[in-house]
Amino acid sequence: MMKAIINAKIYTEDKVIHNGYIEFNDKIVAIGEGEYSGEAETIDAHGNMLLPGFIDIHIHGGYGADAMDATHESLDMLTQGLLKEGTTSFLPTTMTESIPRVTNALESIATFESQGAEILGIHLEGPFISEHKVGAQDPKFVIRPTTTLINQLQQAAHNNIKIITIAPEVEGALDVIQHFDDIIFSAGHTTATFDELNNAQSKGLKHITHLYNAATPFTHRAPGAFGAAWLNDNLTTECIIDGVHSHPAAVDIAYRLKGRDRFIVITDAMRAKGLGDGVSELGGQQVYVNGNEARLKDGTLAGSVLKMNEGLKHFMQYTGESMEHAWRVMSYNQAVALKVDDRIGSIKVGKQADFVLLNEEFNVLCTVKRGYNIYNK
Structure with missing residues (x-):
């Protein structure tokens, strides 16, 4: 009709x-x-x-649901809830947990038929990260990447893994980055130096996971992962723009350096999004939500409760960008990265x-x- x-x-x-x-x-x-x-x-x-519907390429959950629940009921709650914030497509994002739990989540996502926001694939955040930059991930599940294991995970996901967050400096990382042409490898939860990150990009690394969080910072003598993210034009860069994960000026700096075509707004949202203050859960760990902050008991940031429409508002406030161009960081750049810009974005x-x-x-x-x-x- x-x-x-x-x-x-x-x-x-x-x-x-x-x-x-x-x-x-x-x-x-x-x-x-x-x-x-x-x-x-x-x-x-x-x-x-x-505007075109928003595309969130890094989101663990929201509205009482989490991708790691590994149930169609939970995914239905999430896909319906996302429409409320204008998100029409997304990548459910897994956590650093046991391989059996990750596998169950992948199989559940791959066999789910959404009646709400469209699932474009899966973002595998870990377990191939650095145990020295785990953030809110559980370090006991951190392991080293192999082509065999990634093939097994991709099989469980029915070839729907689109992004893998990886620490490019760990053993085996460069081998898998070079091996899989159909996966976007993204540097995150990493201790990689400026040179190590640029070298990984030359081997096939394409993306940066939640810039400014869980990676080596910039200093004038050691530019770190942040410096490489800013300056390497072959790396697209995602950022959580909730006023908590990054200072507004840091967001503005990143956008000025990356430009309109290589900057992507994400939420990195977790189960408690849309539910208000209280105790929630992420990756088997208790999370305490207060206002726009979600933290573990020790104060570590544990994802966000950000909605994409709020992310757009913050982005425009922090950068001074006009809507004429701002909509691109909410949908078009994501669609281009995932090679679906022929039909959405x-x-x-x-x-x-x-x-x-x-x-x-x-x-x-x-x-x-x-x-x-x-x-x-």
Whole structure:
């Protein structure tokens, strides 16, 4: 059934359409400016902003669910909840836990058919990380990578592993980075030096996991992982923009250095997102949520409770970027990295009908997924 969103401020790939309309079924059929005269069922945007649906490539959970629960019921809770924040596609992200538990989670995700936000694949965060930079991961499950083990995990995931967070300096890391062309290897939870990270990029490393967290910092004599992330144009860089994980100025610096095409907003959210303050869980460890912070008992940050629409608001506040360009760090750059930009990540005729309608306060008024799953506030 054809539908149309009318009276919208539409951010397309190449321009902003004021007082525009967009006609769609499961895909975008037409985009225009001015009064809509078609016969489709209409949704009045009342002049609010229409953006492509957000894509979160690093998220453990939210709304009471976690990818490591390894149940379809939990995944359904998460995929439905994400529509409330404008996220239409995502990569459920696993934790550094036992291989049997990780395998169960991979199999559950791979066999789940979402009726909410679309699962584009899986982000494997660990267990191939540094025991010296575990963050909120459990160090007893840290192991070294091998091609055999990654093949086993990929088989359990039905070839749906798209990103693996890895410490490129650990034994075996460079071997697997060079071996798998179909996986995005991302440096994170790492003690890699500036030179080690750049060398890993030359071997096939493509991405940086949650910049500024659980990696070697920048100093003027040892630029570290952060310096390599800033300066290496072949590395895309994700960042948790909740005002807790990184200072606003640090976000601004990263964006200025990475540019519009290589910067990606993520949430790294955990189970407690959307549930308010209280005690929650991440990777088998208790997490205490207070306001916009989620921490282990010892004070270590344990993911976030950030929503993508809030991440966009913070990003624009911290960088001063306009919406004309800001939407790209929420969807387009992710789609390009995952090689799905032919069908999602921007508003263009022929692409999938994935939208989010925001007001000036960045509140989600409506989310459309594949044209038929419509969340209205």
